[in-house]
Amino acid sequence: MSQSLHGRRVMAAAGANADDAEVWRWFSLLMQDRRVRWCQAHDRWFVTVDNRHVATEPSFDEAIRRAKERVQQQRSIERCLR
Template identity: 60%
Template sequence: MMRERAALAANAEDADLWRWFSRLVEERRVRWCCSARGWLVSVDNRHVATAQSFDDAMRDAMERVTARSN
């Protein structure tokens, strides 16, 4: 039962992340590139995250951007 709840929570987090990402892509507000330092993510022309994996960089970016807007 715990594993099932954890899987459902992870799926919901992933869905939120990728809805956020796709909305920003459609609005042309997000940019990303892979560099020697890892994945760099900018939103609204402001650097918001750097991480070794694309997924981690996007999760960090979403967390920082949504925290900034609240």
């Protein structure tokens, strides 16, 4: 049983690392193209992508993750409308 639990932990850690890498690659590409902006005000991080406000969260990490999620959702909706 402990090997099974250990295996699940290893798989979960690998999945989390892959998710982290994907988020920060996405952020880096946007930053390189100057498409993302952020600022902190009143204990919140505000993130804008392509001049559209997409996230407001208490931590920078959460704000970037939420921004990625919302941008991808918006792109999915736009693809469906075509």
